[in-house]
Amino acid sequence: MTTVETLMVPETVAEARTGFRTWLAENRAPLEQFRETGGELTEIFDRLRRLQRMLYDAGWIRLGWPESAGGLGGRRILRSIISEELAHAGYPPPFSFATQEVLGPAVAEFAPAELAAVALPRLLQGEETWCQGFSEPGAGSDLASLRLQAVRVDGGWQVSGEKVWTSWAQLADRCLLLARTGPSDSGHRGISAFLLDMNTPGITVSRLRSMNGDDEFCSLFFDNVVIPEGRLLGEVDGGWAVATHVLAGERGAAAWQRQIWLRSRLDELAADPAADVGDDAIGESLELLTALRLLSRRTVARLSADEPVGSTTSLDKLAMSTAEKFLFDVALAGKSADTVFGHPDENWRNDYLYSRASSIYGGAAEIQRNIIAERLLGLPR
Amino acid sequence: MDDDDITQITEALRQTVEADPAAARKAITEFGWLELLDDQEQIAVSTLLPIWGRSLAQGSLLDPILVRAGGVADPTGLRVVLPALGSTRAPGRLVGDRVEIDGVLATGYGPILVLMATDGGLTLALCDDPGVVAGDPLDPSAGWARLTGSPAVLEKRTPTGIDPDVAWSAMLAAGRRALAYELIGVSEKMLEMTVEHVASRHQFGRALGSFQAVKHQLADVKLWTTVARLAADAAWEDGGEVSAALAKAAAVRASAAARRSCQQLLGGMGFTWEHDFHRYLRRALTLEPMLGGGPGLHRELGAALRSGAVSHDLIAL
Secondary structure, eight states: OOOGGGOOOOSSHHHHHHHHHHHHHHTHHHHGGGGOOOSOHHHHHHHHHHHHHHHHHTTGGGBTSOGGGTOOBOOTHHHHHHHHHHHHTTOOOOTTHHHHHHTHHHHHHHSOHHHHHHHHHHHHHTSOOEEEEOOBTTBSSOGGGOOOEEEEETTEEEEEEEEEEEETGGGOSEEEEEEEOSOTTOGGGGEEEEEEETTSTTEEEEEEOOTTSOOOEEEEEEEEEEEETTOEESSTTBHHHHHHHHHHHHHTHHHHHHHHHHHHHHHHHHHOTTOOOOHHHHHHHHHHHHHHHHHHHHHHHHHHTTOOOGGGHHHHHHHHHHHHHHHHHHHHHHTHHHHHHOOSOTHHHHHHHHHGGGGTTTSOHHHHHHHIIIIISOOOO | OOHHHHHHHHHHHHHHHHHOGGGHHHHHHHHTHHHHHHHOHHHHHHHHHHHHHHHTOSSOSHHHHHHHHTTOSSOTTOEEOEESTTOOSOSEEEETTEEEEEEEEESSOSOEEEEEEETTEEEEEEEOOOOOOOOOOSOGGGOEEEEEEOOTTOOOBOOTTOOHHHHHHHHHHHHHHHHHHHHHHHHHHHHHHHHHHHHHOEETTEEGGGSHHHHHHHHHHHHHHHHHHHHHHHTTTTOOHHHHHHHHHHHHHHHHHHHHHHHHHHHHHHTSSSSTHHHHHHHHHHHTTTTOOHHHHHHHHHHHHHTTOSOTTTTOO
16 A cells, blocks of 8 residues: 555646556555445444545545645645545545535634644544534524624633534534624624534534434534634634635535536436436536536636635536536436335435535525625626 | 737737628638638637627628538638538438438538438538528528528539548537637627616616616526636537537527526617617527537437546546
8 A cells, every 4th residue: 555655746637646546446455345335324434434544544635735734735636636536436535525625724724823733634534523613593694694602701712602504513523613703783794713622511412304314414502612712713703704715615626526426426317227317308417517517627726726716606606506406306307206205225315305405505596696696797785 | 829819819809800790701811810710729719709799790600610620621612501400410411313401501602511411321512502592580690591402403522531420520519619609709798788787777766786686697697608608618628529519508508598587687678679689689599509509419418428428537627
């Protein structure tokens, strides 16, 4: 097996691709166990963590991350290359891949150096997972109206309030939390971001079953939870910049991962002899997935070159939900009996149901359209 | 050529075309655009065709693009018979020694190139001028007419050294890329004129563009025109059939979204002869089905994916 000591940061994208493909081929036998995707949640989680550790030890998923975060350096685009090649080779993404791309860059950018130096390497290694404490019962699309309060106390901040729709909080070691630190009417100017430990006393996690039957969501209750000094990300009342960074990551590299997975589902649907799906529907799905791929490629390239992406990521997000819902609408029509009456392979039913959330999470489609109209077309608010 | 050169060429072409859109073909020939097309197809097409679309310049540029892509020697003035609107099947059928044609042809004079289906496969034939092509086109300035019938007067002269399958597939890809850019120009112009309209027109004491129902329609048009640009630019990366079909499909989606939403939002004003909108609508409706419209392209793309012809490396990082 290639070790960290021998993995040089590839000069080019093509070199990274070839190198990783070769490594995957050489390590086919020990990687075989990771092709399995089923099982209990804790089993899946454990398996994916071991996959992540193996990729970390070989150095591949350290590419494109700065050394201060436990990485090996190199351009950020290398991260997208590795996740793409992993998917093409037929392996599932390690559990915290999405978290790394969504929350990792914001923590690297805004966390105090000492905190980033501890937390990021552990995230990359798969030693810990993080969750995202943004939405509240009263603050969904209107995120800037959030009310969970953080007040200054000796030695840190004291937090009380509630978060909801937090994915996989029951497994998370840390939470990127948005809290109100300004007056109640301060909107997006009075929000601060923290990275706190989930084992801090006073946090209650309760499961919130989603409509597809998953145990992904949680409600989080904070009862006078004390966040110690050194956990603030960015400035006091500067949390909106952190949130914007997180959303850019979600619509950037995470969207690139998503379209790779969607393409693999399209390929499966197209090849399924039991699915009643015409060439026209397959072709239109391909067209829409290509739209997402083109937009996402542009964003990944800009992020990798440290260029601003601004409001254009709203186009990516809108394309993503449009493509995802179209694909699973096609699958629903072509496999309606399996979806309605059940089938040993429940994935199509589950993917259809989950796809309905794609135009809701991370900023609803209506919000994306408002942003596109106001910021990209200049229409009046 | 670097980006600055391309910006300069684009600006010069824009001025050339906008000076007199009705005489733009002559002007760009004098400009040397055909030589640019010989040397740098991507730059020639990606700079001029969007301008052509947004200016509604008279006539089409497809013929010089197609004959070059097909590798036809001495292409000057040659016109290519395109498949019937919405179709990508060969427009000609050899019946005995006659050619039955159902296709689309640029108005003008001179010999024509016809793709024919024969018992032995595809054949390209050089034929004499079929004469006046009658019709009542929706957009007379686009310079396209329907060509039907079986004119026995056509003389078949097969160009030498050309494999018809290879030539036709290259022509189809080149034509679709060109049409994509032209449709992008038409769509972007429709979007601009509508954004201007809804930002300046007030009803109920507010700008129309401040209503969410209006914003959301235009946001979708912005999405699809952006995607269409990216798809057209990406189609040069491998120069292949699939990426050209994807580019054309994206442009058709952008154009259809633009004409539907913009017409609705321009309201009664946009429904007058006096308003320019109908001229863009006519051009869009003419170009969308050429060399395959939305449904045909989707069928083709689906079949390509099922046959394994759509690589995962297409549009790579």
